[in-house]
Amino acid sequence: MSKSYHVAVVGATGAVGVELLRVMERRDFPVTDLRLLASPRSLGKKLEFRAREYSVEALTRNSFAGIDLAFFSCGSILAVEFAPIARNAGAVVIDNSSAFRMEPKVPLVIPEINPEDVRGHRGIIANPNCTTAVALMALYPLHRVFGLCRVFAASYQAVSGSGARAIDELRRQIAASVEGGAAPAEVYPHPIAFNVLPQVDSFLENGYTKEEMKLQNEGRKMMHLPDFRASVTCVRVPVYRAHSVALSAQFTRPVSIDAARNALAKAPGIDLVDEPGKNLYPLPLSVAGKDRCQVGRLRVDCALENGLSLWVAGDQLLKGAALNAVQIAELL
Amino acid sequence: MSKSYHVAVVGATGAVGVELLRVMERRDFPVTDLRLLASPRSLGKKLEFRAREYSVEALTRNSFAGIDLAFFSCGSILAVEFAPIARNAGAVVIDNSSAFRMEPKVPLVIPEINPEDVRGHRGIIANPNCTTAVALMALYPLHRVFGLCRVFAASYQAVSGSGARAIDELRRQIAASVEGGAAPAEVYPHPIAFNVLPQVDSFLENGYTKEEMKLQNEGRKMMHLPDFRASVTCVRVPVYRAHSVALSAQFTRPVSIDAARNALAKAPGIDLVDEPGKNLYPLPLSVAGKDRCQVGRLRVDCALENGLSLWVAGDQLLKGAALNAVQIAELL
Numbered sequence: 001m002s003k004s005y006h007v008a009v010v011g012a013t014g015a016v017g018v019e020l021l022r023v024m025e026r027r028d029f030p031v032t033d034l035r036l037l038a039s040p041r042s043l044g045k046k047l048e049f050r051a052r053e054y055s056v057e058a059l060t061r062n063s064f065a066g067i068d069l070a071f072f073s074c075g076s077i078l079a080v081e082f083a084p085i086a087r088n089a090g091a092v093v094i095d096n097s098s099a100f101r102m103e104p105k106v107p108l109v110i111p112e113i114n115p116e117d118v119r120g121h122r123g124i125i126a127n128p129n130c131t132t133a134v135a136l137m138a139l140y141p142l143h144r145v146f147g148l149c150r151v152f153a154a155s156y157q158a159v160s161g162s163g164a165r166a167i168d169e170l171r172r173q174i175a176a177s178v179e180g181g182a183a184p185a186e187v188y189p190h191p192i193a194f195n196v197l198p199q200v201d202s203f204l205e206n207g208y209t210k211e212e213m214k215l216q217n218e219g220r221k222m223m224h225l226p227d228f229r230a231s232v233t234c235v236r237v238p239v240y241r242a243h244s245v246a247l248s249a250q251f252t253r254p255v256s257i258d259a260a261r262n263a264l265a266k267a268p269g270i271d272l273v274d275e276p277g278k279n280l281y282p283l284p285l286s287v288a289g290k291d292r293c294q295v296g297r298l299r300v301d302c303a304l305e306n307g308l309s310l311w312v313a314g315d316q317l318l319k320g321a322a323l324n325a326v327q328i329a330e331l332l
Numbered sequence: 333m334s335k336s337y338h339v340a341v342v343g344a345t346g347a348v349g350v351e352l353l354r355v356m357e358r359r360d361f362p363v364t365d366l367r368l369l370a371s372p373r374s375l376g377k378k379l380e381f382r383a384r385e386y387s388v389e390a391l392t393r394n395s396f397a398g399i400d401l402a403f404f405s406c407g408s409i410l411a412v413e414f415a416p417i418a419r420n421a422g423a424v425v426i427d428n429s430s431a432f433r434m435e436p437k438v439p440l441v442i443p444e445i446n447p448e449d450v451r452g453h454r455g456i457i458a459n460p461n462c463t464t465a466v467a468l469m470a471l472y473p474l475h476r477v478f479g480l481c482r483v484f485a486a487s488y489q490a491v492s493g494s495g496a497r498a499i500d501e502l503r504r505q506i507a508a509s510v511e512g513g514a515a516p517a518e519v520y521p522h523p524i525a526f527n528v529l530p531q532v533d534s535f536l537e538n539g540y541t542k543e544e545m546k547l548q549n550e551g552r553k554m555m556h557l558p559d560f561r562a563s564v565t566c567v568r569v570p571v572y573r574a575h576s577v578a579l580s581a582q583f584t585r586p587v588s589i590d591a592a593r594n595a596l597a598k599a600p601g602i603d604l605v606d607e608p609g610k611n612l613y614p615l616p617l618s619v620a621g622k623d624r625c626q627v628g629r630l631r632v633d634c635a636l637e638n639g640l641s642l643w644v645a646g647d648q649l650l651k652g653a654a655l656n657a658v659q660i661a662e663l664l
Contacts (some may be wrong), residue, residue, distance in 0.1 A: 041548060123587035150635045154486030154578040156528045156567065178510045189611035194486045196616060196645045198629050203608040205633025207589075207641075210384070216634065225552050231635035233578035233643060235488065238570050239526050246486040246530070246565035257539075276535040296532050299539025301546065303563035304484045309539075311530045311565060 005329075008067045008091065010082065011074030012036035012056055013045055015164045017098055019322035020071050021049045023291075029326055037063050038074075062090035065258035069332075072096060084211045085328065087123035092332060094125050094325045098210070100125040100216055111327040113140045114222050118331045125328055128222065129214040130320025131155050131234060132198075136219060137319060138295040140314040141267035143223060145259055146251035150229040151313065153215060156237045156244040157200055158284060161316050162187055170238055192238050200234035209234055215248045242284035243320065244313040251306045252330050257298060260308055264295055270312075274298050282313035290315055291323050336362035337661075340423065341416065343378055343406030344388055347496045351654035352403050353381050355623075361658055369395050370406075375582035381414065382409055396421035397645050401664075403657050404428060411574045415506035418453035424432055424664060426457050426657045433458040433550055442535045443659040445472045446554050450663045457660055460554065461546040462652025463487050463532075463566060467577045468551060468645040469651060470607040470627040472526070473599035475555060477591055478583035478638065485547060485596050488576040489568045490616060493648050494519055502570055532566035541566055575652065576645040583638045589630060592640055596627050602644075604632050614645035622647055 007024075011017045019036070024031060037059040045056040057063065059078070062069060064086040072079050072086075076099040083093045083100065100106040107117040108126045110133055128136075139148055153176055159166040165187050170283055172183040175195035185191050189199070201211040216230035264272045273282050274296035282294035293314030301307030314320060339356075343349045349370070356363060366662030368382055369391040377388040389395065391410070396418040397653040398403060401591040404411050404418075415432065416426045432438040439449040440458045442465055450457055458470075471480055504515040505525035517523050521531070533543035548562035558622050596604045605614050606628035614626035633639030646652060 060562065066656065124334065152484035152563075152580045152635060154565070156488070156569070174506060175510050178507050188503070190615055191534070191617060194617065196569055196571060196576055198615075199608070199615050206634070207608070207629070208634065213634075229635035231484075231580045231633045231639070231641055233486070233580075233629065233641065235530055235576075235578065237488070239528060244528055244530070244567075248563045248565075276531070276539070279531065281524055283525065283528050283530075285523060297539070297565065301563045302377045302545075303484060303561035307563070309563055309565065 004032040005068040006033045006066050006230040008037055008064060008070040008086070010037045010059055010070060010072045011058070013038045013042040013049060014073055015160050015167070016317055016321045018047070019317045020325060021047060021131050022072065023318065023322045023326045025050055027326060029329065032194060035063065035067065041161065061085055064091050066089040069329055073321065074315045079137050083124055092121070092123055092125065094127060096127045096321050096325060098129065101128065102221065108218060108221050109330055110136060110222055110324060111330050112137065115331050127321065127328065128218050129211065129327045130161055130316035131157060131211065131243050131245060132215045132218045133248050133320045133324055134243050134293055134312055134314035134316060135215055135247060136222065137270045137314060138264065138310055139222060139247065139249060139295045141258055141263045142249065142251070142308065143261045143291060145252045145257050148223070148225065148228060148249060149252055150227050151215065152248040153230060153232045154246045155234045156239065158239040158243055158316060159192060159235060159236065161243065167240060170240065171310045180204035188236065192236060194238065197236040198233060200236055238286045239287040241315060241317065242313055243316040244282065244284055244311065246311055248301050248304060248309050250304045253306060255300065255306050255308050257300060260298055269293060270295055272296065282311055283311050287313045287315050291318050293319050336364040337400040338365045338398050339363050340367040340369055340396060340402040340405045340418070342369045342391055342402060342410070344379060345370045345374040346405055347492050347499070348405035348649055349654040350379070351649045352657060353379060355650065355654045355658045357382055359658055361661065366532065367395065367399065371538040387443065387566055393417055396423050399423040401661055403524065405653065415456055424453070425456065426539065426590060426660050427654050428459045428657055430461065431461065432456050434553065440550060440553050440662050442468060442554055443657060443663055444469065446610060447663050450660060459653065459657045459660065460550045461543065462493055462648035463489060463543065463575050463577060464547045464550045465652045465656055466575050466625055466644055466646035466648060467579060468546055469602045469646060470596065470642055471579065473595045474581065474640065477595045477621045478585045478587050480555070480557065480560060480581060481584055482505055482582050483562045484580040485545065485562060486578045487564065488571065489566060489567045489570040490573050490575055490648060491524060491568065491598060492573045497649070500574060512533065520568065524568060526570065527567040530565060532568055571616045572648060573649065574645055575648040576614065576616055576643065578643055580633050580636060580641050582636045587637060587638050588642050589632060592630055601625060602627055605626065614643055616645050619645045619647050623650050625635060625651050
């Protein structure tokens with residue numbers, strides 16, 4: 001590859017795609033040429049990047065000629081079809097879908113955790129699940145000190161995690177409620193305004209959702225911890241942006257709050273916000289639009305040996321998706 | 333006591349007080365005479381009960397003459413002062429605050445769990461914390477079958493749990509957001525609209541909030557389980573009414589989904605709503621205004637031996653407060 005890249009963004013008009021452009025701008029990511037790809041219904045839309053307008057092109061088998069780097073943020077079905085095409089055309093694919101994450105030969109990477117895993121990639125690198133990424137930003141620094149063995153987690157996930165249509169759906173339901181009416185649920189199976197939905201993604205045989213198993217499955221792969229266990233309940237909440245996660249984590253070695261604070265204060269990409277006496281703790285509204293995650297509510301867990309309870313929040317469109325993807329590209 | 337009661341409601345104009353009147357109406361609770369008591373600022377307000385209007389009187393030391401039964405829903409500070417006065421005037425007090433819950437000689441009762449504990453009361457009976465009540469409605473039937481030892485819980489608590497002013501605060505913040513503005517946070521330390529707050533009640537030395545320790549403390553007392561442990565994160569969410577709780581519970585004996593379903597399906601006061609394939613699970617919007625709690629998302633916990641994960645929702649103004657208080661009165 002050259003030192004400046006011919007970049008394609010697949011799913012450029014989606015919630016993550018738009019963030020990708022902003023992240024590359026902010027981080028001065030070296031882009032020689034940009035190709036914005038999306039489904040035919042976005043054809044002809046224009047998006048700005050570094051003060052220049054780019055037209056959205058339809059995604060086809062010929063979209064990747066001359067592309068060095070292709071960011072995919074288009075969902076699994078299209079990723080399965082088009083990522084191999086992009087790779088075969090010579091691009092390195094960084095895919096935000098779940099399609100390739102658990103394939104043994106595809107690196108799954110959070111640069112703050114396992115940057116070395118990008119080496120030896122075969123043209124496709126996977127970006128982790130957004131809730132998993134936010135949770136691991138806090139768990140991994142603690143793992144390095146105390147040795148993580150298992151986690152109990154409950155998430156509070158923003159609607160932007162379901163894409164731009166879900167943001168509209170919440171907005172419409174909220175506006176209708178103010179006028180005493182109701183707007184239909186289309187993206188979600190139930191109203192999301194003034195409600196919480198204990199379902200993110202579809203259900204598996206074991207009663208968990210796909211989303212709920214990702215912290216265990218992807219966590220094992222990225223932390224190289226094959227015995228790591230995670231019991232998760234994923235819940236959608238009427239928040240526009242930024243996921244939060246309540247965590248009880250058990251470690252193999254004795255924990256202390258001081259050592260935990262130390263580890264978190266030094267950890268890259270995350271800020272310790274933990275002054276309960278001043279009502280300071282991570283909030284989705286505080287981290288929305290921010291690259292860095294926040295961790296707080298740190299306490300010795302009262303139901304686990306060697307356990308810590310904590311609360312993490314992060315902008316899942318950034319650390320959980322666009323930012324992490326660009327960070328992976330920077331590793332290359 | 334006679335078979336029909338002279339009843340006082342302290343805090344009659346609050347979120348719980350108003351529900352108490354509705355619950356007594358619905359359950360045909362035998363009321364000979366009703367006295368509505370509140371702070372001086374509610375003086376002269378009128379509330380309807382069984383198609384008759386009652387004026388709200390100011391709470392004084394002389395408010396309880398001739399009263400058989402006094403429902404307190406006025407917070408701890410007033411309860412500490414006035415519950416003994418009411419008792420000394422001959423009333424049985426059913427107190428919704430946390431003031432007396434952990435006093436050894438005060439029964440703390442959920443009628444579906446420990447009705448026998450009301451016997452031997454000394455004039456004051458305590459109503460449990462709302463989140464605790466909702467969680468235990470599902471945990472106790474499982475405890476009877478499998479033997480509960482510990483729980484990891486994260487709550488999704490409605491603003492009505494903070495009273496009528498908090499409902500207004502969410503409503504104002506929502507209305508302002510639709511017009512592109514913002515309304516101030518007064519009841520809560522941060523905006524609650526489009527946000528979640530990992531703080532309910534004040535913080536303790538151990539880093540948990542008071543609210544978070546109630547499931548363990550009150551659960552031990554009501555289930556007569558001195559070794560029960562609960563690690564809880566309590567979170568306020570922008571929902572008007574009904575609390576939800578994500579639970580991972582460990583038992584002493586092996587669990588099975590069939591036996592768990594059976595126990596929950598037969599349990600009083602709670603409905604099993606667990607058809608994930610049809611997107612059916614408990615939701616705050618579904619249980620709001622309902623006496624019965626709902627439990628679903630039942631699955632074998634993937635990080636606990638003898639563990640079950642589940643999701644419970646219940647109207648905390650009803651089962652968590654007013655309904656439970658009237659049920660206690662019915663036991664007497």
